[in-house]
Amino acid sequence: MRRIMFVVKPICIAMILSVIVTLSSTTYFVEGAVQPFSIGIAALMLYLLIKRKWSVPMVIVSSAMLGVIFYGVLPMVRG
Numbered sequence: 001m002r003r004i005m006f007v008v009k010p011i012c013i014a015m016i017l018s019v020i021v022t023l024s025s026t027t028y029f030v031e032g033a034v035q036p037f038s039i040g041i042a043a044l045m046l047y048l049l050i051k052r053k054w055s056v057p058m059v060i061v062s063s064a065m066l067g068v069i070f071y072g073v074l075p076m077v078r079g
Helices: 002-027 036-050 056-078
Strands: none
Touching: 036 056
16 A cells, blocks of 8 residues: 555645646736736635635635625726
8 A cells, every 4th residue: 555655645646736827827927018916816715725724615615705805896897
């Protein structure tokens, strides 16, 4: 079992890093422009997750609410 986990663990880490790189390129950079609100939300959620020890569901819900506020509600009000 240890031999299997010795191989599986690096593969899982590589897959997670691949998803992070792919999603960050489409989330934080749209048409070559940096999205400061997206980077700010991600930095805030990372801080809350690591330093404040928030639970993962709480961080997901909080970031979704901030995303709706900054990208869902405000563009409709402005437009």
